[in-house]
Amino acid sequence: GDSVTQMEGPVTLSEEAFLTINCTYTATGYPSLFWYVQYPGEGLQLLLKATKADDKGSNKGFEATYRKETTSFHLEKGSVQVSDSAVYFCALGRYSSASKIIFGSGTRLSIRP
Amino acid sequence: GAGVSQSPRYKVAKRGQDVALRCDPISGHVSLFWYQQALGQGPEFLTYFQNEAQLDKSGLPSDRFFAERPEGSVSTLKIQRTQQEDSAVYLCASSLVPRGTGELFFGEGSRLTVL
Numbered sequence: 001g002d003s004v005t006q007m008e009g010p011v012t013l014s015e016e017a018f019l020t021i022n023c024t025y026t027a028t029g030y031p032s033l034f035w036y037v038q039y040p041g042e043g044l045q046l047l048l049k050a051t052k053a054d055d056k057g058s059n060k061g062f063e064a065t066y067r068k069e070t071t072s073f074h075l076e077k078g079s080v081q082v083s084d085s086a087v088y089f090c091a092l093g094r095y096s097s098a099s100k101i102i103f104g105s106g107t108r109l110s111i112r113p
Numbered sequence: 114g115a116g117v118s119q120s121p122r123y124k125v126a127k128r129g130q131d132v133a134l135r136c137d138p139i140s141g142h143v144s145l146f147w148y149q150q151a152l153g154q155g156p157e158f159l160t161y162f163q164n165e166a167q168l169d170k171s172g173l174p175s176d177r178f179f180a181e182r183p184e185g186s187v188s189t190l191k192i193q194r195t196q197q198e199d200s201a202v203y204l205c206a207s208s209l210v211p212r213g214t215g216e217l218f219f220g221e222g223s224r225l226t227v228l
Contacts, residue, residue: 004155036217043117043219044156044204089155100146100169101217103155 002027006090006104013080014112021075021107023064023090033057033066033073034091034101044089047075082111115139117220119205125226126195134190134223138207145188146217147180148204156204162188163211195227 007022025033035047035057048057053068062077073090087108093101118137126132138145144163148156149172158172164185173180177195182188192199202224206217 041221043221044206044217045219046216049216100158100161100172102158103148105155106153 002031002092002094002102004090004092004102004104006088006107009087009106009108010110011107012110012112015082016079017111019075019077019080019084019109021088021090021109023073023075023104025071025073025090025092027071027092027094029094030068031092031094033064034093035062035064035073035075036089036091036103038087038089038106040086047088080109080111082113085109085111117205117207117218119203119220119223121223122221123224123226125228127228128195128197130195131191131193132195132225134192134203134205134225136188136190136205136207136220138186138188138205139209139218140186142207142209142218143211144208144215145182146206146208147188147190148206149174150202150204150222152201159190159203192225195225197227200225200227 003026032051034049036044037047038044048059050057050066056065064073064075087106089106090104120135147159150156160180161169162182177193179191202222204222206219208215
């Protein structure tokens with residue numbers, strides 16, 4: 001069945017550092033891929049998404065490219081800020097009879113001033 | 114309100130008690146999902162509604178779990194005879210479009226602790 005695997009945290013970086021959070025997926029066909037973020041004390045919210053191979057999703061300085069050949073959707077940001085401290089979830093969904101969106105286990109990111 | 118609202122935010126139950134968790138989705142959203150999130154884990158799918166129809170309940174862990182959305186808006190997740198392993202945060206999410214293809218809008222969750 002479909003699954004999502006993301007790098008374990010916690011990840012601790014200094015402000016302005018480069019960020020990569022790895023995400024790989026297992027699925028047949030062409031799922032849509034998402035990154036959701038959960039800030040402290042808030043609900044999960046969509047950060048970015050990509051719906052087909054080679055698409056790049058971007059938002060708030062974050063980017064992720066849908067790589068079919070490596071079944072990956074790694075999250076990157078060139079210069080992180082303290083306000084980026086949160087838990088990040090990679091997720092997979094489908095345009096098919098399957099209704100659920102499947103989430104990875106989450107990666108906690110802490111940014112030091 | 115403009116977002117997904119869940120109540121109660123916190124619930125402590127004694128083992129064996131029944132609990133009911135409520136979700137008010139964003140008005141007009143067709144899809145409604147329930148997820149269970151254990152500490153330090155990602156959300157695990159429980160069930161999905163498209164309007165009032167429960168189209169997928171494959172994630173419900175046992176027959177003690179029951180969900181309904183009778184008028185296609187508010188939904189209730191009921192857990193009967195709660196067990197300690199039911200302790201988790203229960204998340205509700207709604208979406209404007211059918212199925213799992215669009216942006217999900219999440220509530221802040223209901224944290225259930227079973228003693």
